[in-house]
Amino acid sequence: MTNRTVSAFIILFLLGISSPLAAEAFWQSPNQDMPLLTIGDEPIDKDELIYLISKGNNSDSGTAGMSREEFDENLDLFINYKLKVKEAESLGLDQTPEFKREFESFQENLKSPFLIRNSLEEGELRKAYARMQEVIHASHILLKFPPNASKDDSVTVLRMALKLKEEINNGADINELALEYSEDPSAQANKGDLGYFTALQMVQPFEDAAFSLQPGQVSDPVLTDFGYHIIKVQDRQPNPGQVRVSHILVRINEDLPNGEDQAKRKVADIYTEIQKESTIWEDIVKTYSEDPSTSQKGGMLPWFSVGSMIPEFEMAAFSLTEIGEVSPPIQTRYGYHILRLESKKPLDSFESMEESIRSRILRDSRSTMIQSQVMAIQKSRYGFEENEAVVQDLESKLNDITQNQLLEELKAGESSNLFTLQGKPYSTSDLANFIAEKELIMNTQHGIFSAWYERFAADVLNEVEEADLAANNKEYRMLLKEYRDGILLFSLMNDQVWQKGLNDSIGQLKYYQDHIENYQWKDRVNALIVKVLDLKQLETAKNALQGKSLSDGLISSFDSDVISSNPSAYQEEHGLIEYQTHPVLAQADLNKNLQEIEANGHLHLVLLGDQVPAGPRKFEESRGMVIRDYQEYLNEALIDRLKKKYPININPKAKEETFVALNQ
Structure with a gap:
């Protein structure tokens, strides 16, 4: 939403109406037999006003019914609004390239929640987050298709997959079978053991099959773009969330025949050193860790969740329970690690993860599946x-x-x-x-x-x-009206009220002169008011002001000598001030120079100078108020002109029906 449209909606709120609606025949509700009113020759349906007021009341569902007076006020505001929309249309503001570009952008965003695709995406988002509440430990065997596979080739691969499933069900070890038969390149290292994973970390058919199994169960052959999989779920656990660890890495020198033994002895010595109370973890990391990306940062790694690291490292990290706890050395393909737990946090809320989940879903095969379902x-x-x-x-x-x-x-x-x-x-x-x-x-x-x-x-x-x-969707049609007319309202008001009121210096001055009675100072006094926040510093401030006359020079020297030396002890206010309504000066004795006044729980030192009687403000002193009042005058003049330009006819029966509908 652009700033200009946000401003339009703020203005509508200040007018007492939730948001605007459009008036073209295209936008009208199908039930047009009894319009609420006509503006010029244009009928306005009662559903518009009911929608706006009802929407405005949604934030307070316990509000009592609307009184006649409140209803009439809202109807008047609604009419004023519709007059401005009609004028914007008559001026062609809805035909400008800027309007069309902005409205089309809004329309593209507004329609999304109402489309079939959105409800299907929402279902996938919720399903993925529900699955994220668990992590699954599974093993698999992958059987690939040969290049340019024929139908007979596919059947042969399927039969082999079914045979392997039968063997596993009869007691064979899936990990040993994976070592022998799996065509997943990682199987030679992990024997088909995938470790723990959660939703959106595997291709969709694989994930769907894995989450449908209980520990010990074996899937039927699962077809993915990689081939046929046989999956066995080993375990299911609640998702532990995210963890952050720091680590020390000792690499294995593969060029040395005893490289692994050397690395093992080195990491054991480091672990022994860490057990000493005098040891500082960060110093040990800088001295011994062979991970160049983290060794100078205390070994700190980013936050990670299940399925993000290699299984051995991940298992060690999530097994740590106390902040600062250090793991025994563990071995991965990178070498030997010692881990220290820095922090843990649970899975984020759906709201905070929603956009991330959506992005991941739209990047994988689920997007194609959703599109197929939509069509x-x-x-x-x-x-x-x-x-x-x-x-x-x-x-x-x-x-x-x-x-x-x-x-x-x-x-x-x-x-x-x-x-x-x-x-x-x-x-x-x-x-x-x-x-x-x-x-x-x-x-x-x-x-x-x-x-x-x-x-x-x-x-x-x-x-x-x-x-x-x-x-056919009334809610969408009404919402689209809101945004359409919000843009039009802003364009008209900005041109004929806000910018004109801001830039028309001649009009401002004339308005000021014609309404000078509204820009008057009350009786004022020149004063220095020092709120004493630290009573121990009262005498210091008092001594600096005692026997002195108020002047710019005095205020300057007081600021430099007293305030600047202890700024937390005082708060200062000075200038020509209307004293009759001021919380401190209203209690002051105008005939005394320096005095102490208690107000709002604080002691104040007050030094008074010359008094100035009531009188008119200068134009420069009133400019902000004049601009505000002049803009309001322009707004009222605009409404008066539009009421003469576009005759308004209200249907009494439809008006009564609208009132009744709002109070049901």
Whole structure:
């Protein structure tokens, strides 16, 4: 939301209305038989006012019903608002490039929560976060397909996967089988043991299968882009959240025949040194750690969660329970480590993780799955009928050519109907025009025609869904009105009230002169008021002011000699002050020079100077107030002018129905 539109909504709030609504015929509610009022020749439906007032009251659901007086006040404000919107439209402010650009940007953001895709994404977000409450320890065997695999090859791989599952169910060790059969490159090192992981750390089919199993259970063959997997879940635990550790690394010199023994002895000596009470961890890290990225920072590593580090390191880190606890040496493929626990924290809330989860979901295969589900729902809802024979024929002919060739073929060939949507046909000519307009290169994993046809159908379906949303979803339509008219209101008010009031110096001066009675000083006195925060310093301040006359020089010397030497002991105020309403000076004896006054729980030293009788403020002294009042005057003049320009007629019956609806 831009600052200018935020300002528009603030102004509406100050007017007493939640937010604005539009007035074009396109925006009107389908039930237009009895408008609440007309402004000029334009009918305004009662649903607009009901929506605005109801929305404004949502923050306080326990509020009693609206009184007649409150309702009439809101109706008057609503009419004033609608007058300004109509004037903005008559001036063409809704046709400017700036308005269209800003409104289209808002519309794109506002529609998202109402679209089918959003509800499906929300479901995936919630499912992923629910799964994140657990971590799963699993092992697997991966069987890959040979290059350019035939259907028979796929069946052979599947049969092998089923055979291995049967062996595991009959007691065979999945880790030993993984060492022998798994085509996962890491299997030779980890025997298929994946350690602990949680949601969004594995490809979706693998994750779905793993989270459906209980400890000890073995999956059916799971198909992913890598091949077939057999998965056995070893354990499920509550997610321990995140941990932060520092570490010391001792590397193994592979060039030495006894390199591992040397590293083992060295890390054992370091561990013994750490046990001494006099040892400082950071010094040991700087002296001995062979991790160049952390050795000068106390060995500190970033926060990490389960599934982010190699299993041995991760298990050691999460097994530490007390802050400052040090682990025994552990070995990983990087060498030997000693870990110290720095901090732990639980899994973050859904709200704080929502955008991160969304980003990860939209980057993996779940995004494709969601898109497929969206299209399936759209096709069913809006009567999508594909001409399967034509589509299949074009796929066979056009999938293995270039994009330029595809465009040429579609333009040169006879136009054929691809599908109908809500009874409207879409042809190969429409597809050709779509490709020509987009100016992008498509991912042709499934063939160039199929990729473009899928994109074309998706765009048409999205357009139909959005049109249906605008026509039939009242909440969305009303919300869109709010933002549309908020932009228009700002444009009109900024031009005719706010900027004019701010920049029209001649108008400001004339308004000041015509209303000079509103810009008057009350009786004032020149005063120095020192609030004494530390009573031990009272005498110091008192001695500096005793027997002195108030002047600029005195204030300057008091500030430099007393205040600056002990600034926390005093607070100071000085100048010409209206004393009758001042909390301290209202108690002052104007005939005394220096006096002590108790006010608001503090002792004040007050030094008085000359008194100035009531009189008019200078224009320069009143400029801020004049601008404010002049802008309000311009606003009222604008409303008066618009009421004469656009006749207002209120339907008494609709008005009563609106009042009743708001009090139900």
